[in-house]
Amino acid sequence: MISDKSRLRIGLIGFGCVGQGLYDILQQLPEFGAVVKRIAVKNPTKSRTLPADRFDFHADDLLTDPDLDVLVEVIDDADEAFRLVSTALRNGRQIVTANKAMVAHHLPELVELQQAHGGTLLYEASVCGSIPIIRTLDSYFGSEPLHSVGGLFNGSSNYVLSRMTEEGSDYGPALAEAQALGFAETDPTLDMGAFDPRSKAVILVAHAYGVLLNPDQVLNLGIENITAQDIRFAAAGGQKIKAVASLQRLADGRVTVFVTPQLVGPASPLYAVEREFNGVVIQAAFADAQFLRGRGAGGHPTGSAVLSDLAALRHGYRYAYHKHTA
Ligand SMILES: NC(=O)c1ccc[n+]([C@@H]2O[C@H](COP(=O)([O-])OP(=O)(O)OC[C@H]3O[C@@H](n4cnc5c(N)ncnc54)[C@H](OP(=O)(O)O)[C@@H]3O)[C@@H](O)[C@H]2O)c1
Structure with missing residues (x-):
């Protein structure tokens, strides 16, 4: 008691x-x-x-x-x-x-x-809802160089693209369905225009690479102009179109960050992340590839991340921002 x-x-x-x-x-x-x-x-x-x-x-x-x-x-x-x-x-x-x-x-x-x-x-709940990605990057991978961190950070746009792929439908009807079922907002701009995953990419790049960016410095291309024909073209090559956030360390040491529709093949774990789910792939120098998948939104999944932060605070945890040197 x-x-x-x-x-x-x-x-x-x-x-x-x-x-x-x-x-x-x-x-x-x-x-x-x-x-x-x-x-x-x-x-x-x-x-x-x-x-x-x-x-x-x-x-x-x-x-x-x-x-x-x-x-x-x-x-x-x-x-x-x-x-x-x-x-x-x-x-x-x-x-x-x-x-x-x-x-x-x-x-x-x-x-x-x-x-x-x-x-x-x-602020674990701010990126990918229930997926414990911020503390994983900040603490567990705080000392290991990372080649890349990439993923599907927005369940609403992923839902729309999944339905377009399943039904062969265009963007408009798939968006209307997502809105009717509560998987997309009435004003879809932040999600479909990739502004929401851009914010999440900015947060993750601070913990993965120690780089503090302003969201305006990150390219975001949304999915509003993807057509049923584009989806069929991807499928003909055995691929799917996904709204992927990419954080990458280049060979010359520079870090690139962008969120764009990309072709994803079955070799990627992101290929099987459908509908409202989110997924993150970490490519680490020594651990090799790691994959996390889970619910990116909703009261209980997001509340779960807040609960975990409360437990962490109780034990005196704070983000180390290990890789941030400036
Ligand atoms: N929903 C998700 O699945 C999810 C997932 C990840 C992150 N988030 C983030 O979590 C945050 C909350 O999202 P939500 O979906 O829970 O929002 P929501 O359902 O719209 O609820 C917002 C709450 O904030 C209250 N509020 C607004 N302005 C306030 C103020 N000035 N002082 C006190 N209370 C105020 C509202 O009060 P009233 O009740 O009086 O209107 C309402 O209770 C957002 O930043 C969102 O991006 C949400």
Whole structure:
């Protein structure tokens, strides 16, 4: 039995898909020893799955509450997320986020704030949902040179391309189906235009190669112009078209990063990653090839990554950014 005193006290900012997912997981895992003490949301009139008195509407109050051990920021507004996370770090706090756009656009500043004020930020949920790729790169492969890291970082675009391949359909109907089933947003630009996987590539390149980039420095080509004819052309050569993020160390030492539609053959483990799933292949100097596959989104899969960050924080873990020298 875990005493109330030793429970990790969480301040949860955002109670949508991911926030609710984390809450459910913690309810199902009392042995984890954590309690969600306060929850901040935005809209006071929205109906909730918990009693009204469980909710705050001023996230800033949580940032300064000394009775909270850790903050979890899972809101859908990247600018506000940066304001909240950077304020928390300035106060030396421990915070977990899932916001890839926010992390990708502000990584140098977020690293500096941790160094200057002693706080910690973890963000495993921001890349490929449930797949433990950031800590794998940062810690496990922190010392080993990597030839490449590549993968399918966006379940929505992968779903659309899978359906186009299965049905022989064009982009429009496959997108409409993905939207109807909740696998794609009403505004598909971020996912189909490869802006979302570009943010994830920017985060991974910091941990894989120690390079801090701005998303604008990374080429992203979306899948909006892929046609049924393109898919048939690929299939005639035994290949599929996938939206692949590529991070690569070139022979001259330079690192290239881009996200584009690419032909993928059956020799690649990514060939069999279909629909809403994500996959990452790491090509390491000594370990050789490693492959991780899993759910890239959804309340419970993404909540699982947040849970793992909470456990890591409890043990004093922080990203080492081993390969970052500048
Ligand atoms: N959904 C996924 O599968 C997934 C996967 C990986 C990463 N992520 C990332 O996780 C984050 C959250 O995504 P989500 O899908 O859970 O979003 P969501 O379902 O749209 O929920 C967003 C939540 O944030 C709250 N919120 C917005 N602005 C706020 C503010 N200023 N103060 C307090 N609360 C505020 C909203 O409040 P109200 O309830 O009052 O509207 C809502 O509860 C995003 O950065 C997303 O990119 C999501």
